[in-house]
Amino acid sequence: MAPIIHWFRRDLRLADNTALAAAARDSGGAVLPVFILDDALLCGRHASPPRAAFLLASLGSLDADLRALGSRLLVRRGEPLRELLSLARESQAQGVYWNRDYTPYAVRRDGAAEAGLRSAGLRAQSFKDAVAFEMLEVATQQGRPYAIYTPYARRWRQLLAERGLMLAPAPSLAPLERWPASLPIPALEDLGLALGATALPPAGEAAAISRLRAFADPRREPGMAGYAPARDLPGVDGTSRLSPHLRLGSLSPRQCLATALSLREAEAARAGADAWVGELIWRDFYAQVLFHHPHALRGAFRRELDALAWENDEGLFRAWQEGRTGYPLVDAAMRQLRQEGWMHNRARMVVASFLTKDLLVDWRWGERHFMRLLVDGDPAANNGGWQWAAGTGTDAQPYFRIFNPASQGQRFDPQGAYVRRYLPELANVPDRHIHAPHLMALAEQLRADVQVGRDYPAPIVDHGAQRVRALALYRVARGRPSNL
Numbered sequence: 001m002a003p004i005i006h007w008f009r010r011d012l013r014l015a016d017n018t019a020l021a022a023a024a025r026d027s028g029g030a031v032l033p034v035f036i037l038d039d040a041l042l043c044g045r046h047a048s049p050p051r052a053a054f055l056l057a058s059l060g061s062l063d064a065d066l067r068a069l070g071s072r073l074l075v076r077r078g079e080p081l082r083e084l085l086s087l088a089r090e091s092q093a094q095g096v097y098w099n100r101d102y103t104p105y106a107v108r109r110d111g112a113a114e115a116g117l118r119s120a121g122l123r124a125q126s127f128k129d130a131v132a133f134e135m136l137e138v139a140t141q142q143g144r145p146y147a148i149y150t151p152y153a154r155r156w157r158q159l160l161a162e163r164g165l166m167l168a169p170a171p172s173l174a175p176l177e178r179w180p181a182s183l184p185i186p187a188l189e190d191l192g193l194a195l196g197a198t199a200l201p202p203a204g205e206a207a208a209i210s211r212l213r214a215f216a217d218p219r220r221e222p223g224m225a226g227y228a229p230a231r232d233l234p235g236v237d238g239t240s241r242l243s244p245h246l247r248l249g250s251l252s253p254r255q256c257l258a259t260a261l262s263l264r265e266a267e268a269a270r271a272g273a274d275a276w277v278g279e280l281i282w283r284d285f286y287a288q289v290l291f292h293h294p295h296a297l298r299g300a301f302r303r304e305l306d307a308l309a310w311e312n313d314e315g316l317f318r319a320w321q322e323g324r325t326g327y328p329l330v331d332a333a334m335r336q337l338r339q340e341g342w343m344h345n346r347a348r349m350v351v352a353s354f355l356t357k358d359l360l361v362d363w364r365w366g367e368r369h370f371m372r373l374l375v376d377g378d379p380a381a382n383n384g385g386w387q388w389a390a391g392t393g394t395d396a397q398p399y400f401r402i403f404n405p406a407s408q409g410q411r412f413d414p415q416g417a418y419v420r421r422y423l424p425e426l427a428n429v430p431d432r433h434i435h436a437p438h439l440m441a442l443a444e445q446l447r448a449d450v451q452v453g454r455d456y457p458a459p460i461v462d463h464g465a466q467r468v469r470a471l472a473l474y475r476v477a478r479g480r481p482s483n484l
């Protein structure tokens with residue numbers, strides 16, 4: 001039977017891969033597994049050395065997994081439609097299958113691929129895979145997309161209960177007669193990128209599954225069972241850290257949900273598993289928000305807030321990027337981002353609020369910085385998170401709720417475990433001052449081995465004063481007179 005090309009994109013796994021399983025079924029196992037390195041993504045405005053490095057490591061692992069089944073990963077670099085057409089010609093394939101993606105770029109790329117393949121007489125089929133529910137599957141009674149999370153999540157949970165979960169069968173692959181030429185999987189430097197000091201998590205499907213199993217293991221604390229109270233504490237290893245795998249698809253959301261649903265059978269684990277599923281719902285929610293409102297990728301979801309007159313002080317922005325703001329929770333988080341290509345969710349909320357509402361810098365600057373450094377950088381989730389923090393997004397978070405970084409630290413990192421991990425210069429600061437070291441008297445600073453202003457910066461802005469200025473900025477943008 002003529003082979004079918006499976007076009008891997010952000011589904012870098014063999015298990016529960018909807019399009020791959022369909023390609024294997026429809027071709028009697030004659031599948032040509034292909035990945036196309038796309039310079040528009042690798043070198044475009046969201047280019048990211050850590051994410052590209054994780055991608056290359058994931059491709060290496062996928063290739064090894066395919067080889068264990070007698071197949072291999074064929075790699076090309078270029079414009080996707082052109083590469084697919086030439087691969088189809090060289091392998092005499094009957095068509096191309098892929099799993100759908102929903103960002104504005106992916107929708108345009110896939111629309112062009114589908115039209116081009118069909119007009120060349122090839123089958124072109126796409127499948128739902130990257131999300132639990134697709135863009136209009138969770139809709140209001142009038143068939144419109146939800147713009148608010150809570151009713152969306154309620155309907156999402158209802159749908160899951162009605163429809164249940166269907167995982168795709170493992171593909172069985174037959175040997176191919178014809179293998180078109182493949183590029184080797186490149187090194188990061190071949191793409192003109194350098195990783196710097198970021199330490200990457202283990203890549204690939206086996207690493208993803210083992211991380212999911214470890215997180216769900218009832219003997220592990222806090223784990224999924226203890227997720228509800230632990231997830232807000234950045235100093236505790238209390239979340240799954242599966243986001244890089246979910247981003248590239250070395251794990252599917254259905255595999256995650258199946259694990260959570262089976263764990264919640266035990267009464268003691270129910271609250272944790274339900275809270276964790278709530279986060280996977282956020283993931284679907286933001287994917288459909290961006291799909292239905294692509295303008296959000298360039299400007300405020302609430303268009304009237306494009307009028308916000310950001311101050312955009314480049315020096316303050318650099319201090320934020322480098323973790324030199326004098327607010328320990330913010331600085332620890334920004335250093336975690338640089339060192340690990342990942343940041344705890346509570347910390348993401350705090351640093352995003354700080355950049356926009358304390359430093360009065362445009363949220364899009366922060367969004368871009370995150371996309372450059374996050375291994376899990378995802379246009380929809382990142383944009384949703386930034387707009388949430390800036391108060392320009394979908395949700396009910398009122399713009400006047402502004403995080404105080406010191407009290408967030410006292411509440412969620414009371415002993416400073418997180419702060420001390422990333423800011424060793426504050427290791428000996430007593431707990432009561434760990435989130436405001438500048439309040440220590442000089443004698444206390446000397447006892448703690450740190451001099452504020454020399455070893456660690458004094459706060460670069462005054463939170464109370466900036467809060468008032470931020471409120472005025474928002475009032476003006478919303479067409480209300482400023483109180484100042």
Ligand SMILES: Cc1cc2nc3c(=O)[nH]c(=O)nc-3n(C[C@H](O)[C@H](O)[C@H](O)COP(=O)(O)OP(=O)(O)OC[C@H]3O[C@@H](n4cnc5c(N)ncnc54)[C@H](O)[C@@H]3O)c2cc1C
Pocket residue numbers: 231239240241242243244246247279280282283284286343344345346348349352370374376377378379381382383384385386389
């Ligand atoms: C300003 C800001 C930017 C963010 N940027 C991204 C991003 O680029 N990519 C990204 O995956 N997440 C982003 N998030 C959401 C969240 O911070 C991360 O998904 C989470 O910290 C990943 O860690 P985890 O895998 O341990 O999550 P867990 O708590 O274990 O959650 C499980 C999974 O649910 C999904 N998830 C969790 N929270 C959210 C959320 N708020 N929105 C969407 N999906 C969620 C992720 O896929 C995550 O892996 C952002 C949040 C904020 C506030």
